[in-house]
Amino acid sequence: MMRIELHSDLDENEIKEKLKSAEIVSEGDYLLIPKNNRFKVYDTEGLIFINLEDIAYVEAFDKIVTVYTEHKHYVSLIKLYEYEDEADYFIRISKSVVVNKHHIQEIRPSLNMKFKLVVNDTLLEVNRTYYYEFKAHIGI
Secondary structure, X not given: OOOOOOOOOOOHHHHHHHHHOOOOOOOOOOOOOOHHHEEEEEEOOXXXXXXXXXXXXXXXXOOEEEEEOOXXXXXXXXXXXXXXXXXXXXXXXXXXXXXXHHHEEEEEEEOOOEEEEEEOOXXXXXXHHHHHHHHHHHOO
């Protein structure tokens, strides 16, 4: 069964009636987007949606969650653990950072059971608490 969440300004009965005779077309009146593939984030101009795959890493600092993509960063109202739970390619590397393993450019061993990662030309550290979990997830 497909479950559909309606935006607050859409009439539920009207949509139910239209769905009975709906057909899939290249351009239509409505756009159905899988909820789990896009996240709402905010930039300087307001609310936008970004694809989950485009997120390189997510960092929480002082109750502010920042989402980093290849070229920009955004503020998110979604909690850090929700990104980790959303897709199996997100890996927690510290209490405040979750990375997308597809965006890791380098993994460098470090002292005291740690790794240094290069993600979007940014150096991030896998701390000791998440060391073994990270190794298992990456397969090293």
